[in-house]
Amino acid sequence: MRGEFDLIDTFFKRPLQRGDVLLGVGDDAAMLRVPPGQELLVSIDTLVAGVHFFPDVDPRTLGYRALAVNLSDLAAMGAEPAWATLALTLPAIDTSWLARFCEGFYTLARDYNVALVGGNTTRGPLSITVQIHGFARADLVFRRAAAKVGDLIYVTGALGDAGLALHLMQSGIAECSEAHRAYLRARLDCPTPRVREALGLRALVHAAIDLSDGLYADLGHMLAASGVGATIQLAELPQSEAFQACIQAPSVASMLKVEDALPWAELMLSAGDDYELCFTVAPGRAAAVEAVLKEFYCRYARIGVIDAEPGFRCVHEDGALYHPHRSGYDHFSAMPSA
Amino acid sequence: MRGEFDLIDTFFKRPLQRGDVLLGVGDDAAMLRVPPGQELLVSIDTLVAGVHFFPDVDPRTLGYRALAVNLSDLAAMGAEPAWATLALTLPAIDTSWLARFCEGFYTLARDYNVALVGGNTTRGPLSITVQIHGFARADLVFRRAAAKVGDLIYVTGALGDAGLALHLMQSGIAECSEAHRAYLRARLDCPTPRVREALGLRALVHAAIDLSDGLYADLGHMLAASGVGATIQLAELPQSEAFQACIQAPSVASMLKVEDALPWAELMLSAGDDYELCFTVAPGRAAAVEAVLKEFYCRYARIGVIDAEPGFRCVHEDGALYHPHRSGYDHFSAMPSA
Numbered sequence: 124m125r126g127e128f129d130l131i132d133t134f135f136k137r138p139l140q141r142g143d144v145l146l147g148v149g150d151d152a153a154m155l156r157v158p159p160g161q162e163l164l165v166s167i168d169t170l171v172a173g174v175h176f177f178p179d180v181d182p183r184t185l186g187y188r189a190l191a192v193n194l195s196d197l198a199a200m201g202a203e204p205a206w207a208t209l210a211l212t213l214p215a216i217d218t219s220w221l222a223r224f225c226e227g228f229y230t231l232a233r234d235y236n237v238a239l240v241g242g243n244t245t246r247g248p249l250s251i252t253v254q255i256h257g258f259a260r261a262d263l264v265f266r267r268a269a270a271k272v273g274d275l276i277y278v279t280g281a282l283g284d285a286g287l288a289l290h291l292m293q294s295g296i297a298e299c300s301e302a303h304r305a306y307l308r309a310r311l312d313c314p315t316p317r318v319r320e321a322l323g324l325r326a327l328v329h330a331a332i333d334l335s336d337g338l339y340a341d342l343g344h345m346l347a348a349s350g351v352g353a354t355i356q357l358a359e360l361p362q363s364e365a366f367q368a369c370i371q372a373p374s375v376a377s378m379l380k381v382e383d384a385l386p387w388a389e390l391m392l393s394a395g396d397d398y399e400l401c402f403t404v405a406p407g408r409a410a411a412v413e414a415v416l417k418e419f420y421c422r423y424a425r426i427g428v429i430d431a432e433p434g435f436r437c438v439h440e441d442g443a444l445y446h447p448h449r450s451g452y453d454h455f456s457a458m459p460s461a
Numbered sequence: 462m463r464g465e466f467d468l469i470d471t472f473f474k475r476p477l478q479r480g481d482v483l484l485g486v487g488d489d490a491a492m493l494r495v496p497p498g499q500e501l502l503v504s505i506d507t508l509v510a511g512v513h514f515f516p517d518v519d520p521r522t523l524g525y526r527a528l529a530v531n532l533s534d535l536a537a538m539g540a541e542p543a544w545a546t547l548a549l550t551l552p553a554i555d556t557s558w559l560a561r562f563c564e565g566f567y568t569l570a571r572d573y574n575v576a577l578v579g580g581n582t583t584r585g586p587l588s589i590t591v592q593i594h595g596f597a598r599a600d601l602v603f604r605r606a607a608a609k610v611g612d613l614i615y616v617t618g619a620l621g622d623a624g625l626a627l628h629l630m631q632s633g634i635a636e637c638s639e640a641h642r643a644y645l646r647a648r649l650d651c652p653t654p655r656v657r658e659a660l661g662l663r664a665l666v667h668a669a670i671d672l673s674d675g676l677y678a679d680l681g682h683m684l685a686a687s688g689v690g691a692t693i694q695l696a697e698l699p700q701s702e703a704f705q706a707c708i709q710a711p712s713v714a715s716m717l718k719v720e721d722a723l724p725w726a727e728l729m730l731s732a733g734d735d736y737e738l739c740f741t742v743a744p745g746r747a748a749a750v751e752a753v754l755k756e757f758y759c760r761y762a763r764i765g766v767i768d769a770e771p772g773f774r775c776v777h778e779d780g781a782l783y784h785p786h787r788s789g790y791d792h793f794s795a796m797p798s799a
Contacts (some may be wrong), residue, residue, distance in 0.1 A: 145500060149663070149686070151537035151671060152504035154597070159493045162483060165578070166490035167546040167592060171585030178689050199489035208505040210548075210590045247509030248586040252548045254505060259492070267488050333489060348487070 130244040134221050135209065136230070141238045142390045143205065152241035155206055161258040170248035178333065182220045185251065186227030186314040192335065193255035194235060194316035195398040199333040201265040201368035204235045209242035210252040235318055265321070265402065270349035274329055274403035274429040277412065279317050279421055281363040282338060283387065284310035284392020287370065299369035306365040312445040314398035321400060331402035336395040339447055343435055344457035345401070352434045352456035355427035357445055360391045366425055384448040392447045404431055468582040472559050475567070479576045481543065491578035493544055496703040499596040504534035510587035520558045522650040523589065524565030530673065531593035532573060532654035533672065533736040537671040539603040539659045540595035542573050547580035548590040573656055603659070603669035603740065608687035612667055612741035615750065617655050617759055619701040620676060621725065622648035624732020625708065632716055637707035644703040652736035659738060661753040669740035670764070674733040677785055681773055689771045693765035695783055698729045722786040730785045731773065741767055 132236065146154035157163050163308045168441035170189050172178040192209060197204050209228075215219075238256070291299070323333070330343045338355075346353055363368075369375055370387045379386035404412050409425070416423045430436075437445040474486045484492035495501050510516040528545060535542050547566075551558075570577065575593070626645035629637070635763050659669070670683045676693075678759075684691055707713055708725045716725035742750050747763070754761045768774075775783040 124646055145599055146602070146604065151534040151592075151669075152502040152540065152595070154538070154599065155501040155503065157501055159497065163493040163495055163501060163594075164490040165493065165544075165546060165594070167548050167579060168581055169548040169550055169583045169585075169589070171550055171583050174583060174585050177699065196489040202490065202493070206503075208592060210505050210507040212507055212509055212588060241505060245507045245509050245513050247507075247588060250550060250585060250588060252505070252507065252590045253491075254546060254592050256501075257490075261483055261492065261494075264484070264492055266484065301489060308472060331489075367616075373631070376709075437720060 128362065130216065130221060131242045134225050135239050135242060137239070139210070140236065140422045141205065144238050144240055147238065148241045148242070149350070153206070153208070155240060157254070158258055160260065162261050163198050164197060164202040164257045164259055165254060166193055167252060167254040168193050168196065169252040171249060178249065182224040183227035186224040187313050188232050189251045189253045190228055190231045190237070191314050191316050192398060193253045194231070195254055195314065195319050195333040195335070197257040198321040199264060199331050199438055200259060200315045201266065201325045201328065201331065202259040203322060204237050204255060204318060205258045206238050206240045206256040207232065208254045209239060211249045212245045212247040214247070214249055240306035263325045266329050267330055267332055267345045267348040270330035270345055270351050270403045270429050271405065272351055272429055272431045273406060275406055275425050276353060276401065276403050276427045276429060277423055277425055278334070278338070278399050278401045279320060279423050280315070280362065280397065280399040281361045281366060281422065282334070282399065283394055284363050284366055284398035285314065287366055290379065291369065296372065296374050296378070298372035298374055303365035303368050306363070307369065311379055311396055314396065316398060317400040317421070320416060320419050320421045324402070324412060327404060327408050327412050327415065329403045329405065331400060334395070334397045334399045334401055337393040338401065339435060341393045342401055346433065346435060352430040352432045352436070354430055354436045354438060355426055357388055357437050358440045359424055359426045361422065361424040362387070362391070378457060382448065385445070388445060389448055411440055468554065468559060469580045472563050473577050473580060475577070478574065479543065480679065481779050482576050482578055485578045486491055486574065486580070491544070491546070493578060493594070496596055496738070498598065500599050500787055502535060502595045503536050503592060504531055504542040505590060505592040506531050506534065507588060507590040520562040520635035521565035524562040525569050525651050527589045528566055528575070529590045529652050529654050530592055530736060531591045532569070532656050533652065533671040533673070534740065535593055535595040535660040536655045536738055537669050538597060539601055539663045539666065539669065540597040541660060541679070541774055542575050542593060542595045542656060544578045544594040545570065545575050546592045548583070549580065550583045550585040550588045552585070552587055567673045602664045603666050605670055605683045607684040608668035608683055608689050608741045608767050609743065610689055610769045611744060613641065613744055613747055613763050614691060614693070614739065614765045614767060615743050615761055615763055616672070616737050616739045616752070617658060617677070617761050618653070618735065618737040619699045619704060619760065620672070620735055620737065621728035621732055622701050622704055623652065623734035624728045625702045628717065629707065630700065634710065634716070636712055641703035641706050644701070645707065649734055652734065654736060655738040655759070658754060658757050658759045661757060662740070662750060665746050665750050666740045666742055667752065667788060669738060672735045672737045675731040676739065677773060680739055684773060690768040690770045691765055692768055692774045692776060695726055695775050696778045697762055697764045699760065699762040700725070700729070707789055720786065723783070726775070726783060727786055
């Protein structure tokens with residue numbers, strides 16, 4: 124590893140909390156032990172200043188978020204998190220920035236028992252790449268391609284909060300209450316990776332995906348991989364209280380209005396960054412699934428069903444089709460560049 | 462995984478060549494099987510435009526190099542490569558650039574039986590992060606901290622080629638022959654990860670490290686981790702024919718001259734990017750080690766010994782100490798920014 128800054132040792136070398144880390148930060152590679160009978164699950168993700176976050180964001184948020192979006196990928200597989208590596212590119216050494224970044228990172232890492240086992244720091248435009256490693260039994264892994272006709276489609280939490288938060292920040296609209304705006308902003312900055320819920324749902328779920336790019340896009344990936352379609356009940360899409368309150372502010376509604384689109388529906392279907400879990404379940408397992416989610420105090424909604432006919436259909440309560448516009452919500456495109 | 466560009470599928474999804482990849486590119490995470498009785502070795506490294514390479518470099522070289530520097534980390538552990546992930550940040554989609562990048566990446570990946578199992582592409586300033594994954598038996602892993610007093614110190618290949626190449630490029634000196642400059646440039650662009658040699662040396666080596674930041678710095682890391690020192694014979698540092706020829710060109714020598722420093726020694730000790738292996742061996746195993754390296758047609762040099770006295774000592778043939786200056790060779794500092 125090249126380490127122009129050699130900051131990983133200083134900031135990220137902490138006492139090992141996991142017995143399966145045989146060598147952590149400080150050698151040419153980390154040495155790790157995967158438990159017998161389990162498979163290794165890995166996912167890598169990059170956050171770039173000006174693309175995925177505002178360059179002036181609180182570094183604590185950034186440290187949290189960089190790990191959270193990766194944990195969310197493991198949740199989408201039903202895997203148990205274990206180790207992370209971090210490749211951090213920084214324009215300059217700013218120790219107070221780094222200390223706050225670490226604080227955010229380790230807040231979440233401790234919470235999910237994740238050990239940072241390696242990484243490197245490089246000089247360059249601000250960007251953060253985290254790779255997460257976890258375990259799962261092969262027969263219990265949630266796969267995108269495993270959705271079956273007749274499955275019920277669930278989502279955890281609420282949809283559209285992160286997208287609405289970004290919209291409010293970018294447009295400077297201050298119509299809604301401070302508390303509601305703060306709630307939405309926290310959902311954008313610090314998404315909850317649904318790791319524990321996913322582990323609780325093992326052996327109950329067919330297919331799963333995490334919602335990083337919005338329900339329409341992400342569920343679309345699952346449908347394509349599984350060779351099936353879906354019908355989604357618009358009225359069942361779960362809204363947070365803050366979302367309900369802010370979306371009704373006249374200026375929000377008018378600003379989000381695209382032709383004959385429904386602003387709330389567009390945000391819930393097409394805005395990303397919620398990092399909730401979307402998964403499918405055989406109808407006979409619905410009761411068991413709901414019992415697990417209640418045990419975790421996790422909000423959930425049954426939003427639709429998997430059909431044999433390919434495609435993604437959204438329907439109103441009266442059965443009329445709604446066609447998402449999906450325009451104007453490439454939400455990071457308006458971000459200032461780094 | 463967020464994939465603004467969704468290019469990984471298009472460019473990097475290839476038929477799987479390894480049976481231990483249970484799920485590759487295309488799900489939320491890759492699912493991989495570590496062989497029973499082996500440990501997982503991981504290393505992550507980032508190359509940033511303007512810091513680690515010239516922004517106008519041939520993308521084929523970049524694809525090759527991004528994987529090579531990671532393979533070199535596995536070589537330094539004595540581990541067998543298996544899987545890679547790639548996080549690619551690109552200012553724009555340039556399909557011919559991507560095709561050439563892939564060509565370079567897969568040239569090396571095929572050669573070492575490495576499967577690309579996941580990744581993501583993001584919009585932003587050009588930067589490439591690769592994480593490599595490999596296996597080794599815990600008792601056979603080369604550790605930085607395992608150097609023992611009395612060990613012989615070896616390096617593979619020749620030292621200083623990459624540093625001299627960079628110096629020639631940056632200063633525009635054309636005194637040496639075209640062939641020699643091309644040779645040096647190839648050593649900089651396409652380093653040889655010493656993976657096969659390292660695997661051949663398992664059970665023979667005590668400590669090892671790969672030379673990314675130069676012998677002085679990297680061997681220094683090993684000495685510090687092992688709590689020992691070293692005496693290096695300057696005359697034993699291995700020079701390539703091209704290095705010998707070019708270093709003697711008067712303008713090269715004068716340009717590299719720092720006070721009373723020896724330009725060749727400074728380059729060989731302090732310039733990075735050679736990605737050769739430096740390792741220590743009990744004297745009784747020297748013959749076995751040399752037999753293995755000969756079998757691989759790998760040049761090697763026995764450059765010194767591990768001492769009990771901490772520190773890094775370089776000595777001339779007459780025993781006089783040479784003090785490396787280590788100044789003026791932060792060689793990427795002069796690179797144009799991206």
